[in-house]
Amino acid sequence: MSPAPSILERLPAGSRAISLDQEGRLLVPDHPAVGFIEGDGTGPDIWRASRLILDAAVAKAYGGARRIYWVELLAGEKAFFETGEYLPQPTVEAIGDLKVAIKGPLTTPVGGGFRSINVTLRQVLDLYACIRPVRYIAGVPSPVKHPERVDMVVFRENTEDVYAGIEWPAGSDEARQLIEFLNGHLGKQIDPACAIGIKPMSQMGSQRLIRRALDYALARGKSSVTLVHKGNIQKYTEGAFRDWGYDLAAREYAGRVVSEEHQPRPGQVVIKDRIADNMFQQALLRPEEYSVLATPNLNGDYISDALAAQVGGLGMAPGANIGDRAAVFEATHGSAPKYAGLDKVNPCSVVLSGAMLLEHLGWVEAADLIAPACSRAIQAGQVTYDLARQIEGAQEVPCSVFAQRVVEMM
Helix, strand or coil, X not given: CCCCCCHHHCCCCCCECCXXXXXXXXXXXXXXXXXXXXXXXXXXXXXXXXXXXHHHHXXXXXXXXXXXXXXXXXXXXXXXXXXXXXXXXXXXXXXXXXXXXXXXXXXCCCCCCCCCHHHHHXXXXXXXXXXXXXXXCCCCCCCCCCHHHCEEEEEEECCCHHHHCCEECCCCHHHHHHHHHHHHHCCCCCCCCCCEECCCCCHHHHHHHHHHHHHHHHHXXXXXXXXXXXXXXXXXXXXXXXXXXXXXXXXXXXXXXXXXXXXXXXXXXXXXXXXXXXXXHHHHHCXXXXXXXXXXXXXXXXXXXXXXXHCCCHHHCEEEEECCCCEEXXXXXXXXXXXXXXXXXXXXXXXXXXXXXXXHHCCHHHHHHHHHHHHHHHHHCEECHHHHCCCCXXXXXXXXXXXXXXXXXC
């Protein structure tokens, strides 16, 4: 039986594949094929609205000279229904071939069941940088007095730390054997009844993430990169993350990146570090002093969601998982299955992630249309239920109607 044709052999008519040059930079045609995973629960509603807005932004910016051809890829509950797998191997291969994809929310059970599809995609495609820009959009309700002071980009390491998934349940043979080794050979005193996990962090994994954060800051004129860690307690993992960051800056960025003790010259970026728990306080009290954060996996998960809350919540938070060979842009919230099919939920997380996708393609003119249009639509007062219940005098409208309003505001 011959193997199924690859995604590159069955692209939509008129489209072309994105490729990479010898330096790893994207080569983007005017009519690229880009993958999409619509997501579980509210995913289909959100994707229809998001696609309308993204296509309108491209059409508005380029007058028909450019167009994205969207290629559906299966993952999550829809994939399981059609193939018996939550993440089919052809989907993984297709993302690698297409180089760029966007996805809606995917459901992951807590405790038992299959491992997170999101985490699996990051690991198998080596999407080592989770990038979460957090910036206030005027008109969005916020629980803090000055959300406009928040303008940070979180670079979270995506493949190591406790998210590597190296753990065993309490009472298992694997946990017992590891605890016996630790107690018998390394002088530890661990209760044999414990569950146990391993927290791997490497110099290579840490430094490639920090390098991407430093490059981003330098390219976009950002003032600082802050290493967020718990190295005062976890000295040989998160403490090493901090040390590897400073070593990288000194070795590869001399003259362009300076430590906090120095007064930066124009064009230079300051590298500094903060203990993770202190960084949460800093984010509330002095957010304007922080620009780009580089974090290990778990710290980045916490701080990016906390920052998103300051500017209106995960419904307004975009995200991307980027590696050297592929990138997946995604909703940062859950699938909210109780609202599935009701045309009710806020699409802005996927919409703004789509703006990041356009920027990643180099289509900045289209990307720059989206956030201001979302802001104008919100301030006009016709918004989805999550915003309507917080904005006095606002009118609740369906997800699809809100998307139309965003398009009208471009």
